[in-house]
Amino acid sequence: MTDTPTDHPSFDWANFAASLSPVEVIEEPVLIKKRSRDFFWYSPVLNAQLKKCFGDLVAVPHTKDEMRHCLQRAYEADVPVTLRGGGTGNYGQAVPLQGGLILETTKMNRILEIGDGYVRAEAGALMADVNAALIAQGWEMAMFPSTQDIATIGGFVAGGSAGIGSIANGALREKGNIMQLKAFSLEAEPQEHVFDAEDALQLHHAWGLNGVITEVTLRTVPHRHWIGCMATFDSYEACYAAGYALATSTQIGRKLASTVEARIVAYFPRLKDHLREGKHLLVSLVPAEDMEALRALIKAQGGHLDLAMSDAERQAAKLPHVFEFAYNHTTLQVLKADRSATYQQIGVPDPADARAVAAVGAALGNDVWQHHEFARVDGKIVAFDLPIIWFTDEARLREIDKTYEAHGHSVADAHTYFVEGGGLKNADYRHLAWKKRMDPKGLLNPGKSRAWEEVKHLPAEEIEAKAKG
Ligand SMILES: Cc1cc2nc3c(=O)[nH]c(=O)nc-3n(C[C@H](O)[C@H](O)[C@H](O)COP(=O)(O)OP(=O)(O)OC[C@H]3O[C@@H](n4cnc5c(N)ncnc54)[C@H](O)[C@@H]3O)c2cc1C
Secondary structure, three states: OOOOOOOOOOOOHHHHHHHOOOOEEEOOHHHHHHOOOOHHHHOHHHHHHHOOOOOOEEEEOOOHHHHHHHHHHHHHHOOOEEEEOOOOOOOOOOOOOOOOEEEEOOOOOOEEEEEOOEEEEEOOOEHHHHHHHHHHOOEEEOOEOOOOOOOEHHHHHHHOOOOEOHHHHOOOOOOOOEEEEEEEOOOOOOOEEEEEHHHHHHOOOOOOOOOEEEEEEEEEEEOOOEEEEEEEEOOHHHHHHHHHHHHHOOOOOOOEEEEEOHHHHOOOHHHOOOOOOOOEEEEEEEEHHHHHHHHHHHHHOOOEEEEEEOHHHHHHOOOOOHHHHOOOHHHHHHHHHOOOEEEOOEEOOOOOOHHHHHHHHHHHOOOEEOEEEEEEEOOEEEEEEOOEEEOOOHHHHHHHHHHHHHOOOEEOOOOOOOOOOOOOOOOOHHHHHHHHHHOOOOOEOOOOOHHHHHHOOOOHHHHHHHHHO
């Protein structure tokens, strides 16, 4: 691994940069260092491992031809290539472990087509821009990450998994959500391959290891007039139960239902004058026409609706989007005040069992504060905990994992930079077979797949066969 962008005395980076002309390049070490980071620092474990990993050069292609040119030059010179969109990943996905060229996509950002039920955009299009363009035409993304103001559509498909809207429309990987991906191979003559429908999963969540995504087509849904709602409860168990009731309601449309313990809510100063103090919080997005039903649900669950605002009202009140208090933004709000916080990703075994959720909360100790998200996976409502953890050391972190596991919860480790380590527990041999086809020299984002090291000498068909066997 390299420590600084200038740590390769034998390689002439200035000459390599010149060979990329006319593509825009960034050569200032400070700027290269900035673009070598993502949000891995949420994890003290990853922070220790990755904080000194930097690329050597950044290129910012504006067109596919420029992207192709960069890939050709990198292939010829055996230069590692790490793709970068907005750099909002949490696991160091966009950190160049072995130095090399960072290819930033943010200037390849055109929205190419909006049709009935789909949007096609260049990989570097900003999620917020895509959503705004869709809303103007009566559509919206089926789901988007809470980082939409920085994240790109290509980065979401390559590094993300679900988001605001997943409670109604499932995870990204579910049938119909990713309609098409186009991607370059990293070869002497880079080829653009087209992956339709299910085949797009060969590249989805592969962290840019097996192809350079150039265009993304995602499913969209008709736009609705959403109201951002915040309701408060006396106990976390009641709050969670209300979240589950909302998530499973057949009468209320919703694209977000998140529950947050009161101790975390105390770290949301922007909401101070809007919420009852010391209470547990249910954050949701509900269509205007379903507000009466939501009010009834909250009352029946023993809660109080503290805040309900349309987007225009929210902007007038100068408040952030409600989803900036959900998903991993919850962790961010706490980290703004205290960098010793971190988090973990925990699957709840029976999302209907609020009592069991409260029981594991009690067993965890005072250094773990619960926060749950509800989503739909394969047609069923699931819940996952993204707790705030007050970090002491890794041993305590693993003890917390074990307590969750002893209560039947699953842990998708947020403290590893291996693609096989987090949500994707086992090796994805379809991803790796495509890596062999698209990246025969293994130059794309090297070091992020453990399983690749074991299969890289095999032909693609043999790697793929492992997926079946
Ligand atoms: C506060 C916070 C909240 C978050 N909330 C969510 C959430 O709600 N849902 C969710 O899924 N994630 C979430 N994330 C994670 C992350 O923001 C999303 O996954 C986001 O969509 C990543 O987009 P990006 O453009 O920043 O990608 P980057 O971080 O730049 O890249 C992500 C990965 O994709 C690869 N990549 C980027 N562009 C390409 C390309 N064109 N071709 C091939 N590979 C490419 C990179 O190499 C990297 O491995 C959150 C993160 C933070 C910090």
